Amino acid sequence: MKEHRVALRTPMPADEVFDRLQHPESFTEAGIESVEPTAEGDRYALRFRGGLARWIQRTEADHAARVLKFDQVSGDFVDFGGSWEVTPDGTGSRIVHRVAFRTSVPHLAGAIEPMIARVLLRAAADVVSGLTGEAEVVEGALHDEAPGAKPSVAAYTAPSAGAALEPTTIERRPLGPHDVGIAIHYCGVCHSDVHQVHGDWGDGTFPMVPGHEIAGVVTEIGADVTRHAVGDRVGVGVIVGSCRDCGMCVQGLEQYCAKSVETYAAIDRYHGGEPTRGGYSTHIVTDEHFVLRIPDSLPLDQAAPLLCAGITTYSPLKHWDAGPGKKVAVLGLGGLGHLAVKIAHALGAEVTVLSRSERKKDDGLRLGADHFHATDDPATFDLLAGTFDLVVCTVSSRLDVDAYLSLLANGGTMVYLGITDEPLGVSVFSLLRGRTSLAGSQIGGMAETQEMLDFCAEHGIGADVEVIDATRINEAFDRVRHGDVRYRFVIDASTFES
Ligand SMILES: NC(=O)c1ccc[n+]([C@@H]2O[C@H](COP(=O)([O-])OP(=O)(O)OC[C@H]3O[C@@H](n4cnc5c(N)ncnc54)[C@H](OP(=O)(O)O)[C@@H]3O)[C@@H](O)[C@H]2O)c1
Numbered sequence: 181m182k183e184h185r186v187a188l189r190t191p192m193p194a195d196e197v198f199d200r201l202q203h204p205e206s207f208t209e210a211g212i213e214s215v216e217p218t219a220e221g222d223r224y225a226l227r228f229r230g231g232l233a234r235w236i237q238r239t240e241a242d243h244a245a246r247v248l249k250f251d252q253v254s255g256d257f258v259d260f261g262g263s264w265e266v267t268p269d270g271t272g273s274r275i276v277h278r279v280a281f282r283t284s285v286p287h288l289a290g291a292i293e294p295m296i297a298r299v300l301l302r303a304a305a306d307v308v309s310g311l312t313g314e315a316e317v318v319e320g321a322l323h324d325e326a327p328g329a330k331p332s333v334a335a336y337t338a339p340s341a342g343a344a345l346e347p348t349t350i351e352r353r354p355l356g357p358h359d360v361g362i363a364i365h366y367c368g369v370c371h372s373d374v375h376q377v378h379g380d381w382g383d384g385t386f387p388m389v390p391g392h393e394i395a396g397v398v399t400e401i402g403a404d405v406t407r408h409a410v411g412d413r414v415g416v417g418v419i420v421g422s423c424r425d426c427g428m429c430v431q432g433l434e435q436y437c438a439k440s441v442e443t444y445a446a447i448d449r450y451h452g453g454e455p456t457r458g459g460y461s462t463h464i465v466t467d468e469h470f471v472l473r474i475p476d477s478l479p480l481d482q483a484a485p486l487l488c489a490g491i492t493t494y495s496p497l498k499h500w501d502a503g504p505g506k507k508v509a510v511l512g513l514g515g516l517g518h519l520a521v522k523i524a525h526a527l528g529a530e531v532t533v534l535s536r537s538e539r540k541k542d543d544g545l546r547l548g549a550d551h552f553h554a555t556d557d558p559a560t561f562d563l564l565a566g567t568f569d570l571v572v573c574t575v576s577s578r579l580d581v582d583a584y585l586s587l588l589a590n591g592g593t594m595v596y597l598g599i600t601d602e603p604l605g606v607s608v609f610s611l612l613r614g615r616t617s618l619a620g621s622q623i624g625g626m627a628e629t630q631e632m633l634d635f636c637a638e639h640g641i642g643a644d645v646e647v648i649d650a651t652r653i654n655e656a657f658d659r660v661r662h663g664d665v666r667y668r669f670v671i672d673a674s675t676f677e678s
């Protein structure tokens with residue numbers, strides 16, 4: 181429960197305000213249901229229930245009442261109320277108005293609380309003015325930042341390549357007509373974040389706020405937004421922009437658009453050339469086309485990794501027809517790998533995990549694999565030679581690719597998802613012998629990402645997560661680098677603020 185407060189100075193002396201408070205009828209017009217003195221004597225409890233919808237309509241008709249179905253929302257709130265503290269202030273009085281909410285729908289609270297608080301605080305100011313004459317705000321605010329302002333939000337940033345991440349404040353762009361403002365609840369830690377902060381892929385753009393596995397709730401929408409509403413549970417993945425016009429974009433393959441914009445460490449050509457900053461932050465503003473709906477049945481912490489690891493594995497599994505009758509090997513059981521196992525299993529394929537050792541065997545079988553083999557045992561390669569229709573490689577460093585190509589059945593494909601900047605060094609003979617293919621695949625388009633989220637909801641698939649506070653990001657990075665994660669770190673975004 182969060183408290184919002186505003187202090188108002190009024191010309192009416194405190195005694196007189198107390199007198200008037202004895203006659204709460206005068207308030208009902210303004211929507212207050214009751215005013216009760218509390219045990220402290222100088223404090224009055226106000227009940228707003230029931231009056232809220234009227235206030236909203238009066239004060240926020242153009243925006244809040246339209247995007248929020250407030251009658252329903254007020255039903256969801258099991259309790260919301262406030263209090264006035266009245267104390268003498270020179271010749272007048274000082275009224276401190278506090279509002280606090282308790283809700284039966286926790287994920288709505290973060291999105292809706294600030295809006296309701298704004299309405300109630302403003303309404304309180306109206307009531308105080310009506311009661312006492314002109315009231316002046318002396319502390320707190322009646323309004324959120326004015327439209328057009330650049331909201332400052334808490335984040336974690338890497339100041340330079342290889343440096344530890346540290347807390348910072350960043351600006352998000354003002355909400356444009358097609359933009360969605362999102363309160364981030366969770367952000368996954370992808371191995372790509374670790375690579376990029378370490379400068380593994382050449383010069384990065386620093387300072388860097390990583391994070392492209394974002395799950396949260398819509399707090400604001402631009403005037404022309406049609407796909408999302410305030411209160412919706414949503415996600416943002418690896419890209420936040422593309423040209424929307426080229427052959428790739430038209431086919432829904434925005435991830436292969438030559439002019440796509442990544443969620444962080446990119447230059448946003450569609451928004452004034454600003455560097456993009458990712459989800460290690462409390463809020464983000466994103467064009468609605470790149471915002472996905474997260475089905476209600478998926479917990480937001482488990483859904484966050486689907487926005488990168490989930491779609492990165494789902495897309496190639498679908499493209500290469502993983503399904504009944506197909507033998508699929510998942511190479512590397514990490515963030516991507518564990519979701520590849522769950523998804524390939526749900527698609528009906530026969531799934532084998534190829535992990536460096538036997539350590540993760542129980543997990544692999546629990547996640548849905550039919551078989552598990554350790555690649556540190558040379559016998560594995562003899563045993564499985566010529567077996568797989570598809571080998572999905574999620575390993576984040578160099579491998580003996582020829583050895584894995586030898587595991588493909590005739591016509592099979594080994595698809596690279598894991599990223600190493602070292603040359604692969606493949607023998608052509610490995611490809612000729614069984615007319616096999618070596619391929620790569622990168623995340624997925626927006627429509628396919630939505631399809632993946634819906635598929636995961638239908639099959640009860642979320643990531644296996646270890647939720648951490650922001651203060652543990654650097655430790656998490658070290659652990660990802662050492663393969664010590666089962667199977668995704670997810671940062672609780674509320675801890676960016678402290
Ligand atoms: N293509 C794309 O669009 C895309 C999207 C997201 C991420 N990625 C890339 O995919 C890779 C994996 O990401 P992730 O987040 O899943 O990482 P992760 O959680 O660290 O998992 C990688 C797994 O690879 C295996 N592995 C690590 N080092 C190895 C080594 N030296 N030799 C053999 N196996 C090794 C480990 O599995 P075992 O312990 O089971 O052996 C490890 O759990 C990263 O390179 C990332 O940048 C690509």
Ligand SMILES: [Zn+2]
Pocket residue numbers: 370371372373392418488489
């Ligand atoms: Zn990623």
Ligand SMILES: [Zn+2]
Pocket residue numbers: 422423424425426427428429430434437438439440
């Ligand atoms: Zn394009």
